Amino acid sequence: MKQLFTLICILFSCYAFAQNNGSVSGRVLQSKDKKPIDYASLAVKNLSDSSMVGAVSTTEDGKFILKGLKPGNYRIFAAFLGLKNTTKDFAVTADKPNADVGDIILEGGAIDLQTVEIKAEVPPIVVKKDTLEFNASSFKVVENAVVEDLLKKLPGVEVDKAGTVKAQGETITKVRVDGKEFFGNDPLLATKNLPADMIDKIQIIDELSDQAQFTGIDDGTRTKIINITTRKDKKNGYFGNTTAGYGSDDRYDINANINHFDQDRKLSVIAQFNNVNKQNFGGGLGGGNGGNNGGRGGITDTKAAGFNYNDTYSDQTEVSVNYFVNKSENLILRNSVTQNFLGDVTTIFNNNQTNNSERLNHRLGFMVDTKIDSLTSLRIQPNISYTNNESLNFSEYTRDYNTYRINGSQTLTNHGTSPSISNNILLRKKFMRRGRTLSLNLNTNINNNDSENYNDNPETRIEGTVATQKRTNQLNDQESESINQNTRLVYTEPLSNTLSFELNYQNGYNHNTSDRFTYNFNPATLQYDLLDQTFSNS
Structure with missing residues (x-):
């Protein structure tokens, strides 16, 4: 009886699998040159209850396949930006579970919104220009x-x-x-x-x-x-x-x-x-x-x-304001053992490391777009960002060589700030003659990055009974500033219904500085005031 029950379960499982093992495949091409379309969107709807049963996109050669279809009648919708969407009906049966719809041709020219015919069926995908x-x-x-x-x-x-x-x-x-x-x-x-x-x-x-x-x-x-x-x-x-x-x-x-x-x-x-x-x-x-x-x-x-x-006032002025603040704290603990073989020399490297980092970021964005009159508009869009980074990385390590050993530790401390300001001003003017326009665009970006990096790295080399000590203790101070301004003036004049003349003037200003100062620790003053010219660029 138990064996019979197991056999019935297996048969039902096979039947259920077969019921959902159908598929549809094909290829999507452009009508103009019959080239395959990559990333065309396809969706399949069950005609019996109008439910969506799956969606897929084409590969580089325009091909697609959608699996897991039950026996039934289906409609496939195909769409791609800039081309007219189309549909094809197909059936999946027990005798022919794998339907091939062949080539689906998408013609040029997307739907004109002014001439869309409203139908009872709501397609899952539509292309509108x-x-x-x-x-x-x-x-x-x-x-x-x-x-x-x-x-x-x-x-x-x-x-x-x-x-x-x-x-x-x-x-x-x-x-x-x-x-x-x-x-x-x-x-x-x-x-x-x-x-x-x-x-x-x-x-x-x-x-x-x-x-x-x-x-x-x-x-x-x-x-x-x-x-x-x-x-x-x-x-x-x-x-x-x-x-x-x-x-x-x-x-x-x-x-x-x-x-x-x-x-x-x-x-x-x-x-x-x-x-x-x-x-x-x-x-x-x-x-x-x-x-x-x-x-x-x-x-x-x-x-x-x-x-x-977001809000719109009197259909004349659109305002948008957004603010976002986030703080992230990260902790990483690492322990590693590495063994290297180079000829007769064997090196074993033991490292225990703790990394702590913290990041605080503020972002403020603002946009106002207003109509000065029926032909003139002004948009102002400033953005402000401020980021503060802190990190502390500590590691202890041992390097074992054939004839000597090095014991050491390293402490890396970082503090950095990155303020940023950008602003875009766009003044637009239309004239009574259709197609005649004048626009002025002013774009400004200011970015600063300041960081202080401390590196304290004492080491002891032990060879037999002799111990030799050395220590690197430095401050790396980096400052960078970037100012970019761009002005663009554009005038357009219609020459005919299909031809226009555009006069474009553009002027830009770029200023970038980057300074790095490296200081060694001074035991006499207990300050980092000994400039290291080798690792400094100013």
């Missing part, structure tokens, strides 16, 4: 999921371990919410904190430069960004999420995200506290990636909080 739009409801995520979890399910979108997002092979540098700035140029603050259930659409946009958007003349500069459109029931009121966890060894993880949206007025507050090596923001220790502890290892204690505010 320079925008690839995903319908969030077509891609299921778990409860309490964040934006990043949804992005991982979108075909053609990749999210690495650090949280960096790539769409069609290009890195996303900015995330907007309903077309508005969200914490400046830190996309991780949106992707790792905002709840997925607020999303109506995810839009991947090939955005033109500010100058090209203003003049209507494409200058070839494009940036890949994400715009999140919120659901209607989230455009007004409060929403967000809070999670908290506690485990062994006093490990904790607390996250909070609270939003108050009132049409154009949007306020978001984010907070994070944990000691589990997680950072839901960009810029880890030492300026590394977010999403982890910057690849340093050890244990990182993170505390972070910030807010983002």
Whole structure:
């Protein structure tokens, strides 16, 4: 009886496996030259209940395959930026579980928003000129999921371990919410904190430069960004999420995200506290990636909080303010034993090391874009950042050679500050004649880096009964400053309906200094006041 029950279970398992072992494959090509399309987005919908069953993107040769399909009738949606999206129906049966839809041809020219025909079926993917739009409801995520979890399910979108997002092979540098700035140029603050259930659409946009958007003349500069459109029931009121966890060894993880949206007025507050090596923001220790502890290892204690505010006044002035502060403390303990053989010489290196580091960062961003009159506008966008780094590294080591031994220790102490200021001013003027424009762009960046590095390294060499001591005790003082200013004046004049003349004047100023002073410790004064010319450049 037991054997019969086991056989029945095996048969049912095989049947269940067969039921979900179908697939669809094919290739996506451009209609113009029949070239394969890399990173084309495809989504498959079950026609019986209109549910999404999977999504995939094409490889470099334009091919794709999606597995795990049950027998049934399906529709595949294919899309790529700049081309018209299309669909193909196919079936998976018990006799033919592996469907091949052949070549899917995407024609040039994306959908014109003025002539879109509204249909009952809501496609999971739509191309609208320079925008690839995903319908969030077509891609299921778990409860309490964040934006990043949804992005991982979108075909053609990749999210690495650090949280960096790539769409069609290009890195996303900015995330907007309903077309508005969200914490400046830190996309991780949106992707790792905002709840997925607020999303109506995810839009991947090939955005033109500010100058090209203003003049209507494409200058070839494009940036890949994400715009999140919120659901209607989230455009007004409060929403967000809070999670908290506690485990062994006093490990904790607390996250909070609270939003108050009132049409154009949007306020978001984010907070994070944990000691589990997680950072839901960009810029880890030492300026590394977010999403982890910057690849340093050890244990990182993170505390972070910030807010983002957007509003529009009288349809004339748009204001955006964001502030974010984070503090990260990292502890690493290392113990290593290395043995090297070189001819008759054997070297054994024992090293015990303790690394402590702390990083405090403040970021403040502001933007005001106002219409002076119906033809003139002014945008001012300053940003301020201040970073303070502290570290203490201590190690004890022993080097055993055939005939002698070296015992030593090293203490490395670092203190550094990095203030940074940038500002962009853009004045835009349109004239009565269509296409005639004048714009002035002033861009300023000021960066400073100051650091003091102390190196105390006493060593004792023991050879037989003779002990010889030496000590390196130095201060390395480094200062650097960078000032970059750029002015650009652009005038455009239409010559015909298809031809324009552009006059461009640009002027730049760059100033960079870098000084390094190395001082040896003076036992007489107990100060670091003996300049070492060998390791100094000033």
